[in-house]
Amino acid sequence: xxxxxxxxxxxxxxxxxxxxxxxxxxxxxxxxxxxxxxxxxxxxxxxxxxxxxxxxxxxxxxxxxxxxxxxxxxxxxxxxxxxxxxxxxxxxxxxxxxxxxxxxxxxxxxxxxxxxxxxxxxxxxxxxxxxxxxxxxxxxxxxxxxxxxxxxxxxxxxxxxxxxxxxxxxxxxxxxxxxxxxxxxxxxxxxxxxxxxxxxxxxxxxxxxxxxxxxxxxxxxxxxxxxxxxxxxxxxxxxxxxxxxxxxxxxxxxxxxxxxxxxxxxxxxxxxxxxxxxxxxxxxxxxxxxxxxxxxxxxxxxxxxxxxxxxxxxxxxxxxxxxxxxxxxxxxx
Amino acid sequence: xxxxxxxxxxxxxxxxxxxxxxxxxxxxxxxxxxxxxxxxxxxxxxxxxxxxxxxxxxxxxxxxxxxxxxxxxxxxxxxxxxxxxxxxxxxxxxxxxxxxxxxxxxxxxxxxxxxxxxxxxxxxxxxxxxxxxxxxxxxxxxxxxxxxxxxxxxxxxxxxxxxxxxxxxxxxxxxxxxxxxxxxxxxxxxxxxxxxxxxxxxxxxxxxxxxxxxxxxxxxxxxxxxxxxxxxxxxxxxxxxxxxxxxxxxxxxxxxxxxxxxxxxxxxxxxxxxxxxxxxxxxxxxxxxxxxxxxxxxxxxxxxxxxxxxxxxxxxxxxxxxxxxxxxxxxxx
Numbered sequence: 026x027x028x029x030x031x032x033x034x035x036x037x038x039x040x041x042x043x044x045x046x047x048x049x050x051x052x053x054x055x056x057x058x059x060x061x062x063x064x065x066x067x068x069x070x071x072x073x074x075x076x077x078x079x080x081x082x083x084x085x086x087x088x089x090x091x092x093x094x095x096x097x098x099x100x101x102x103x104x105x106x107x108x109x110x111x112x113x114x115x116x117x118x119x120x121x122x123x124x125x126x127x128x129x130x131x132x133x134x135x136x137x138x139x140x141x142x143x144x145x146x147x148x149x150x151x152x153x154x155x156x157x158x159x160x161x162x163x164x165x166x167x168x169x170x171x172x173x174x175x176x177x178x179x180x181x182x183x184x185x186x187x188x189x190x191x192x193x194x195x196x197x198x199x200x201x202x203x204x205x206x207x208x209x210x211x212x213x214x215x216x217x218x219x220x221x222x223x224x225x226x227x228x229x230x231x232x233x234x235x236x237x238x239x240x241x242x243x244x245x246x247x248x249x250x251x252x253x254x255x256x257x258x259x260x261x262x263x264x265x266x267x268x269x270x271x272x273x274x275x276x277x278x279x280x281x282x283x284x285x286x287x288x289x290x291x292x293x294x295x296x297x298x299x300x301x302x303x304x305x306x307x308x309x310x311x312x313x314x315x316x317x318x319x320x321x322x323x324x325x326x327x328x329x330x331x332x333x334x335x336x337x338x339x340x341x342x343x344x345x346x347x348x349x350x351x352x353x354x355x356x357x358x
Numbered sequence: 359x360x361x362x363x364x365x366x367x368x369x370x371x372x373x374x375x376x377x378x379x380x381x382x383x384x385x386x387x388x389x390x391x392x393x394x395x396x397x398x399x400x401x402x403x404x405x406x407x408x409x410x411x412x413x414x415x416x417x418x419x420x421x422x423x424x425x426x427x428x429x430x431x432x433x434x435x436x437x438x439x440x441x442x443x444x445x446x447x448x449x450x451x452x453x454x455x456x457x458x459x460x461x462x463x464x465x466x467x468x469x470x471x472x473x474x475x476x477x478x479x480x481x482x483x484x485x486x487x488x489x490x491x492x493x494x495x496x497x498x499x500x501x502x503x504x505x506x507x508x509x510x511x512x513x514x515x516x517x518x519x520x521x522x523x524x525x526x527x528x529x530x531x532x533x534x535x536x537x538x539x540x541x542x543x544x545x546x547x548x549x550x551x552x553x554x555x556x557x558x559x560x561x562x563x564x565x566x567x568x569x570x571x572x573x574x575x576x577x578x579x580x581x582x583x584x585x586x587x588x589x590x591x592x593x594x595x596x597x598x599x600x601x602x603x604x605x606x607x608x609x610x611x612x613x614x615x616x617x618x619x620x621x622x623x624x625x626x627x628x629x630x631x632x633x634x635x636x637x638x639x640x641x642x643x644x645x646x647x648x649x650x651x652x653x654x655x656x657x658x659x660x661x662x663x664x665x666x667x668x669x670x671x672x673x674x675x676x677x678x679x680x681x682x683x684x685x686x687x688x689x690x691x
C-alpha cells in the first residue's frame with residue numbers, strides 16, 4: 026500500500042515521510058485488518074471497499090508522525106491511528122450518501138453498489154469500532170479530544186448543508202466549515218499522536234494548531250483542484266463541487282469582487298442549479314479573473330507561515346513537518 | 359415528563375419506579391438539555407424533536423435504577439444515562455431513514471420533515487456527543503462496554519437488513535438480531551449503571567444479563583403488539599412490520615408449523631411484497647392459529663425466569679426489578 030503519495034511534486038518529502046512512518050503504518054494496517062473482520066460478510070465487504078480504495082492514509086500517518094516527533098510508536102499510537110482512519114472512513118461513507126456521489130476515488134461509491142442503508146449502517150459501525158480502538162489507548166484525554174472532534178466534524182457537515190448553497194456565505198464561515206469538516210481531525214490526529222508519545226499539553230496543543238492549519242491548506246488545495254486539476258488519476262472528476270452547487274472558498278472570494286454579470290452567472294448556476302454545457306469553464310474563468318484561486322492560494326501561504334511558527338520549538342522531524350505543508354499546497358500545481 | 363409510563367397495567371410498579379428514579383432523571387434531563395444546545399439551530403431542532411417526542415426514557419431510567427441498586431446516583435450515572443439515551447436516539451434517527459418510516463411516536467419522523475441528510479448527520483452528532491458524555495464518567499471500563507455495544511447494535515442492524523426478509527430466518531438468528539439491536543443496550547445500561555455505583559464485575563455482569571433479557575422481553579412484546587395492539591395511543595400503527603416485510607419472532611414460529619397454504623400466504627406477502635386489503639388480518643389469524651404469539655410469549659416467560667435468577671442476590675430494589683420484567687411482557691395484554 027502506498028502511504029502519503031500525495032502527488033509527485035516533491036518525491037523527497039514523500040519518500041522521507043513514507044520511510045519514517047512505514048513501520049508504524051504496517052502495524053496500523055494490521056490492526057485495521059483485524060478490526061474490519063466481522064461475522065457479517067456485508068460489513069467486512071463494504072468497509073474494505075472503502076478502506077482499501079486507494080486513500081492516502083494521510084490522517085493515520087499524521088498520528089504516527091506526531092508520535093515519532095515526541096517519542097516512539099506505541100500500541101496506543103497504532104490504535105489511535107486506526108481509530109482516526111475509521112472515523113474518516115465513516116464520514117466518507119455518510120458523505121457519499123448525503124452528496125449522492127456515485128464515485129469515490131475512481132471507484133463506484135459504497136452507497137451506489139450496496140444502497141444507502143448499508144452505507145449508513147457500515148459508517149455507524151466503523152464509528153463505533155473507532156471508539157473501541159480509542160478505549161484501547163487507555164487515555165481519557167485522547168478519548169475526550171477525539172469524541173469532541175467527531176461532534177465538531179458532524180456539526181460542520183450540518184453547517185455545510187445549511188449554508189454552503191447560499192451566496193451569503195462569508196470567507197469566515199467558509200473557513201469555519203472547512204475547519205470543522207476537515208481540519209479538526211487533522212489537528213486531533215497530530216495532538217493525540219503526540220500526547221500518547223509523551224508530549225506536554227502545550228506541545229500537543231501546538232501540534233493541534235499545526236495539524237489544523239495543514240488540514241485547511243489541504244482543503245483549500247482540494248477546492249482549487251476541483252476547478253483546476255488536469256489530473257484524473259486521483260479518481261476525482263473536476264467540477265464535482267460545481268455540479269453539486271457547493272460554494273467553496275475560491276468562489277466566495279471571486280463573488281466578493283465580481284461584476285453584476287459574473288454574479289448573475291454564479292446565481293444561475295449555483296443558486297438556481299441551472300447549468301448548461303460550457304458553464305463550468307465559464308465559472309472557472311470567472312473565478313480566475315476575480316482572483317478567487319490566487320487569493321485562496323495566498324491564504325494557504327499565510328497559513329503555512331502560522332503553522333511553521335507553531336512547530337518552531339519541535340526538535341525532531343521539523344523539516345518533514347514543514348515540507349508536508351508545502352506539499353499539501355503545491356499538489357495542485 | 360413522564361418516565362417509564364410503559365402502560366397502565368400495573369400502576370404500582372410504574373409509580374414506584376418513577377418515584378425511585380425521579381431525582382436522578384431530572385438531573386439526566388438537565389444534562390440532555392445542556393448537550394443538545396448547539397450553535398447550529400438545525401441540530402438542536404432535530405435532536406429536540408426526537409428526544410422530546412414522548413419516548414419513555416426507559417434506557418436511561420435503567421441506568422439510574424442500576425446505580426441506585428448498588429449505590430448512589432453520581433455525576434457518572436447521570437452522564438452515562440444521558441449518553442445511553444443519545445445512542446438510542448441516534449439509532450432511531452438512522453432507523454427511520456433506513457426503514458423510510460414516515461411516523462415516529464405519532465409524529466412525523468425527522469427524515470420526513472428535514473430530509474435524510476439532516477437525519478443522518480444529527481444521528482452522527484448525537485452519537486459523538488454520547489461519547490463525549492461517556493468520557494465525562496472517567497471510567498474506561500464503561501467506555502469499553504458502551505463502545506462495544508454501539509458496534510453490536512449496528513452489526514445487528516446490518517444483519518437484520520440482510521436476513522430479516524428471508525424465510526430461512528431461524529428462531530436462533532431472530533433472537534440474535536433482537537439481542538444485538540435492542541437487548542445489548544438494555545444490558546449495557548444495567549451493567550454500566552451498576553459499575554459506576556460500585557458494583558463488582560460479577561454483580562455488574564449479572565445486571566447485564568438481567569438487562570439483556572429484559573430487552574428481549576421488551577422486543578418480543580413489541581413484535582406481538584405490532585400485530586395485536588388495539589391501542590393507537592403509543593403512536594405506533596399496528597402492522598408496521600408486516601407492511602415493511604420484516605420477519606419477526608411470531609412469524610418465524612408460525613412459519614415453522616405452517617401448512618402449505620399458510621406458507622404460500624407468508625411467501626406472497628413477505629417475500630414477494632404482494633400485499634392486498636385483508637392480508638394483514640389474514641396473516642395475524644394465521645400466526646395465531648400456528649401459535650406464533652403464544653410460543654413467543656412462552657419464550658418471554660422463560661426469559662423472565664432466567665432474569666429473576668440473575669438478580670436473586672441483589673439486596674435493593676429486587677421487587678422493582680422483578681416487577682419491571684412482568685410489566686414489559688404484559689403491556690400487550
